[in-house]
Amino acid sequence: MTTTPARLTVLAGPTAVGKGTVSADVRTRYPEVWLSVSATTRPPRPGEVDGVHYLFVSADEFDRMVERGDLLEWAVVHGRNRYGTPRRPVEERLADGKPALLEIDLQGARQVRKSMPDAHFVFLAPPSFAELERRLVGRGTEDAEERERRLSTARVELAAAAEFDLVIVNDDVHRATDELVRGMGIATR
Numbered sequence: 130m131t132t133t134p135a136r137l138t139v140l141a142g143p144t145a146v147g148k149g150t151v152s153a154d155v156r157t158r159y160p161e162v163w164l165s166v167s168a169t170t171r172p173p174r175p176g177e178v179d180g181v182h183y184l185f186v187s188a189d190e191f192d193r194m195v196e197r198g199d200l201l202e203w204a205v206v207h208g209r210n211r212y213g214t215p216r217r218p219v220e221e222r223l224a225d226g227k228p229a230l231l232e233i234d235l236q237g238a239r240q241v242r243k244s245m246p247d248a249h250f251v252f253l254a255p256p257s258f259a260e261l262e263r264r265l266v267g268r269g270t271e272d273a274e275e276r277e278r279r280l281s282t283a284r285v286e287l288a289a290a291a292e293f294d295l296v297i298v299n300d301d302v303h304r305a306t307d308e309l310v311r312g313m314g315i316a317t318r
């Protein structure tokens with residue numbers, strides 16, 4: 130066991146690299162890690178539960194959250210919907226000494242770096258660009274035009290890996306998860 134104190138870990142990376150998959154694996158295998166629930170203006174997908182996967186809010190409610198300073202960071206992602214991290218739950222977890230994880234986009238990660246420079250910034254990278262394309266196509270949730278848009282953003286985002294404290298290649302989900310939680314001071318099992 131390490132004695133690393135609990136701190137905030139921020140996980141970012143390009144579209145379809147597997148951020149959601151790795152976060153879900155953390156949730157299942159390491160339930161002691163608290164995962165932030167983001168607010169979003171995008172509508173829920175089938176199977177998504179309000180308050181579990183996201184807090185699904187209207188554009189007006191999101192505006193109010195921004196105005197009140199309720200969000201630690203927020204961004205327009207993929208040129209469309211807004212996503213943001215509610216500040217209070219993160220601060221409460223950290224005050225309790227519990228490890229906390231945010232899965233957010235690059236713009237959000239850069240904002241958190243400014244406000245919480247002591248956080249641990251982790252970039253999830255694909256084994257190759259071709260594999261990233263395969264995962265995006267394989268997921269089957271975007272049409273060809275949207276995929277092209279996301280891949281051009283991904284090219285720019287991949288260049289930002291050097292800004293991060295740790296780069297984890299998501300070759301195998303369990304392995305990547307274990308590397309992530311070890312970085313949080315948690316012994317893998």
Ligand SMILES: Nc1nc2c(ncn2[C@@H]2O[C@H](COP(=O)(O)OP(=O)(O)O)[C@@H](O)[C@H]2O)c(=O)[nH]1
Nearest residue numbers: 149167168203204206212213214232233234237
């Ligand atoms: N800045 C920021 N980005 C977020 C937040 N929550 C999710 N995201 C990002 O929003 C993007 C879209 O997520 P989602 O709607 O689940 O669709 P996905 O592209 O299929 O994963 C992903 O890149 C997430 O990392 C947040 O609270 N803040």
Ligand SMILES: Nc1ncnc2c1ncn2[C@@H]1O[C@H](COP(=O)(O)OP(=O)(O)O)[C@@H](O)[C@H]1O
Nearest residue numbers: 144145146147148149150264268299300301302
């Ligand atoms: N290590 C991996 N090996 C192979 N496929 C993966 C791996 N991690 C994720 N995937 C697949 O890639 C696709 C994109 O993953 P997802 O978690 O939705 O990405 P993100 O949240 O980063 O946009 C999904 O179909 C997922 O099953």
